[in-house]
Structure formats: structure tokens, C-alpha cells
Amino acid sequence: MSQHAKETANRVASNAGEMAQDAAKHYVQAPAQDLFGLAKSYAKDNPDVAACWAFALGVIVGWKLKP
16 A cells, blocks of 8 residues: 555544544533433422432342342
């Protein structure tokens, strides 16, 4: 492979990696922060219901993870 082709391949790979990281931030991180914000505000407004949901999820996860 020529030096020019190697440089071009490295540049394309680098740009693809940067685009993938930007997409991950936009499509994963931002909605996750929005969902956690909504869950926190719901828990502040309805602490009893949030506690019941947390207990139910804990029971289900604990049941599935038992040895």
C-alpha cells in the first residue's frame, strides 16, 4: 500500500470514530439524562409510587440473579 493510501485510510478511520462518538452522545447520553430527570421529578411528586416501583424492580432483579 502506498503512503498516501495509508494516510487516507487512517484519516477516514479517525473521522468515523469521532462521528460514532458524537452519535453515541446524541442518541444515547442525552435521552438517558432526560429519562433520569423525568424519573427524579416523578419520584419527588409521587414518592410512594416510586418506592413501590423500586421495591418491585429490586425483587425481580434479585429473583433473577439468585444463585
